[in-house]
Amino acid sequence: MTLSKRIIPCLDVDNGRVVKGIKFRGVKDAGDPVELAKKYSDQGADELVFLDITASRQDREIMKSVVKNVASVIDIPFTVGGGIRTLSDARQILLNGADKVSINTASVKNPQLVTDLMKIFGRQCVVVAIDVKRNFKTDEKQTMSSPDKDFYFEVMIYGGSKGTGIDAIQWAKKVEELGAGEILLTSVDSDGTKNGYDIELTNTICNSVRIPVIASGGCGSSEHMFEVFNKTDVDAVLAASIFHYDNLTLDKVKRYLAEKGIKTRL
Amino acid sequence: MTKIAIFDFGAGNLFNLHQSLLRNGAHAVDIVRTLKGLENYNGLVLPGVGNFDSAISSIQNDAASLNMAVENAMPILGICLGLEMLFDKSEEGILDGLKLLDGEVLMLPKRKVKVPHIGWNNLIIVNRESNLLKGIPQNSWVYFVHSYHIEPKDQNLIAAIADYGSELPVVIERSNLFGTQFHPEKSGKIGAQIMKNFIKFCEKNE
Numbered sequence: 348m349t350l351s352k353r354i355i356p357c358l359d360v361d362n363g364r365v366v367k368g369i370k371f372r373g374v375k376d377a378g379d380p381v382e383l384a385k386k387y388s389d390q391g392a393d394e395l396v397f398l399d400i401t402a403s404r405q406d407r408e409i410m411k412s413v414v415k416n417v418a419s420v421i422d423i424p425f426t427v428g429g430g431i432r433t434l435s436d437a438r439q440i441l442l443n444g445a446d447k448v449s450i451n452t453a454s455v456k457n458p459q460l461v462t463d464l465m466k467i468f469g470r471q472c473v474v475v476a477i478d479v480k481r482n483f484k485t486d487e488k489q490t491m492s493s494p495d496k497d498f499y500f501e502v503m504i505y506g507g508s509k510g511t512g513i514d515a516i517q518w519a520k521k522v523e524e525l526g527a528g529e530i531l532l533t534s535v536d537s538d539g540t541k542n543g544y545d546i547e548l549t550n551t552i553c554n555s556v557r558i559p560v561i562a563s564g565g566c567g568s569s570e571h572m573f574e575v576f577n578k579t580d581v582d583a584v585l586a587a588s589i590f591h592y593d594n595l596t597l598d599k600v601k602r603y604l605a606e607k608g609i610k611t612r613l
Numbered sequence: 614m615t616k617i618a619i620f621d622f623g624a625g626n627l628f629n630l631h632q633s634l635l636r637n638g639a640h641a642v643d644i645v646r647t648l649k650g651l652e653n654y655n656g657l658v659l660p661g662v663g664n665f666d667s668a669i670s671s672i673q674n675d676a677a678s679l680n681m682a683v684e685n686a687m688p689i690l691g692i693c694l695g696l697e698m699l700f701d702k703s704e705e706g707i708l709d710g711l712k713l714l715d716g717e718v719l720m721l722p723k724r725k726v727k728v729p730h731i732g733w734n735n736l737i738i739v740n741r742e743s744n745l746l747k748g749i750p751q752n753s754w755v756y757f758v759h760s761y762h763i764e765p766k767d768q769n770l771i772a773a774i775a776d777y778g779s780e781l782p783v784v785i786e787r788s789n790l791f792g793t794q795f796h797p798e799k800s801g802k803i804g805a806q807i808m809k810n811f812i813k814f815c816e817k818n819e
Contacts, residue, residue: 349735350732351734422801422802422805424796442626446758471729471759472662528758559731582731612754
């Protein structure tokens with residue numbers, strides 16, 4: 348099997364600008380989405396993810412034109428998530444040029460949406476984003492997937508701010524059944540820390556499902572990417588800030604990974 | 614002036630494909646919901662989004678126009694689902710395929726590999742004479758997103774394969790009829806070259 352591991356820059360978009368938050372809080376301007384998309388695509392990004400973090404539903408109209416402008420300049424796949432609650436939200440995004448939609452809170456609130464999206468647009472269009480945080484108050488939870496641990500992986504919604512009491516392992520299996528084509532797995536514990544991906548979480552989820560998993564949260568260097576590819580079966584990694592500020596370019600990262608024996612598209 | 618039609622199954626994103634054709638040499642690209650009037654175009658693309666039965670239903674009424682286009686040697690490119698539809702039947706649906714090519718469409722082996730097959734994989738070119746793959750280096754990376762794959766009866770159709778659990782036929786070519794299991798419109802520079810090759814072929818049909 349010769350599938351390459353995918354390196355996916357993620358752009359958090361707020362009111363038409365790329366921003367970067369830390370631990371889901373506090374944002375910093377990082378540039379124009381179309382310019383960044385073109386730059387990453389030219390540098391060898393395997394895919395792009397846009398997360399619309401615009402607060403008001405009204406302002407979200409801006410995202411449609413961002414999607415369209417991005418789709419006009421790149422020839423790699425891209426996913427759009429954030430605030431997609433209904434079939435019609437998803438359709439709007441796809442018609443404007445996105446290849447996949449990513450749904451998060453809406454999948455928890457209305458799991459049927461995952462199935463509906465899969466039936467209409469195909470499984471490959473449906474990315475379910477799962478934000479996960481370790482919850483040590485295990486008494487809250489009756490059925491734990493890992494009873495040997497003193498915590499469980501809890502699914503978080505509303506941008507990582509609200510717990511659901513749902514066990515992430517069971518949820519990952521459930522969304523696969525419902526029709527998800529991929530899981531975008533973000534560790535809320537690691538996000539923004541730049542201390543590396545959450546290996547334990549990534550491994551646990553990769554071992555629980557058969558659909559591709561994208562690891563997200565915590566990347567601060569190419570070593571972190573190597574670590575997660577080396578220690579887990581993850582298919583792709585998502586990273587934002589390391590690419591936004593020219594610390595590292597995609598071609599450098601990919602050459603480094605290739606030297607370490609990770610199959611990348613060069 | 615090279616004018617290309619994209620048939621719309623009504624299932625979503627054709628914007629990328631539209632842009633890609635324009636970026637790679639087509640002078641005009643129309644998204645059409647009927648194949649009547651196809652004689653006004655130099656080529657036809659059957660896109661790769663949607664689901665087998667709904668796509669077949671949407672094109673069924675135009676089957677005669679499609680058959681005529683094939684007979685008149687109009688260049689046709691089927692992408693992903695658009696390729697799968699050309700065959701007799703698919704495990705994804707219950708309706709008959711377009712039966713322009715002999716063979717069937719099967720689900721990828723779930724026990725062996727992750728399904729869908731999403732990501733960049735190497736193209737192993739088996740027909741070096743292929744018009745569609747002119748100038749494409751062996752082992753080029755192309756982008757796949759699919760859960761089903763084709764099994765053509767005639768092995769001579771196969772221009773390239775890819776290794777995913779087994780050797781999957783991923784490019785087919787029979788005179789004016791082309792198909793790719795991957796998405797050239799999403800495959801970076803390599804995909805762009807494939808689009809250019811198709812459009813050049815359409816130019817000759819002018």
